[in-house]
Amino acid sequence: MTTQTHPVDHELIQAATDIARTRCRGDNHTMAAAGRAQDGRIITAVNAYHFTGGPCAELVLIGTAAAQGAYELKTIVAVGDNDRGVVPPCGRCRQALLDYFPSLDVIVGAGDRLRAVPIRDLLPESYVWADHQLDTE
Numbered sequence: 001m002t003t004q005t006h007p008v009d010h011e012l013i014q015a016a017t018d019i020a021r022t023r024c025r026g027d028n029h030t031m032a033a034a035g036r037a038q039d040g041r042i043i044t045a046v047n048a049y050h051f052t053g054g055p056c057a058e059l060v061l062i063g064t065a066a067a068q069g070a071y072e073l074k075t076i077v078a079v080g081d082n083d084r085g086v087v088p089p090c091g092r093c094r095q096a097l098l099d100y101f102p103s104l105d106v107i108v109g110a111g112d113r114l115r116a117v118p119i120r121d122l123l124p125e126s127y128v129w130a131d132h133q134l135d136t137e
Contacts, residue, residue, distance in 0.1 A: 008116050031046065031056060036074045036075045043073075044064075045061040048060060061073075076089075077107035089106060103118070
């Protein structure tokens with residue numbers, strides 16, 4: 001399978017990096033995420049670590065976006081604290097992001113290997129739980 005790539009949204013990466021540097025403190029908040037809404041707004045969030053599991057930054061971003069009236073995201077990126085850079089979403093987040101935003105691009109990679117790829121490419125042969133996910137082609 002050849003992965004399709006799209007232009008990298010460097011402003012989005014910078015927004016997530018800024019949040020990771022200024023808001024991720026201690027063990028409870030170690031990841032930041034930024035998403036680009038369809039209207040161009042950038043929405044940010046941090047994870048909420050807890051021994052019971054807690055939501056990742058990408059999952060918190062889904063709720064934060066909805067609370068701000070952004071129900072469709074175009075692109076998302078997660079960045080780790082302590083200057084860890086871009087971190088790809090875990091399996092649970094990949095599935096949730098696909099379920100909420102089937103046409104979402106996700107920024108992955110590092111340095112000159114940064115790329116924006118469709119969420120479907122990160123989770124091939126995924127479980128389909130909702131009719132809106134089915135291809136009509």
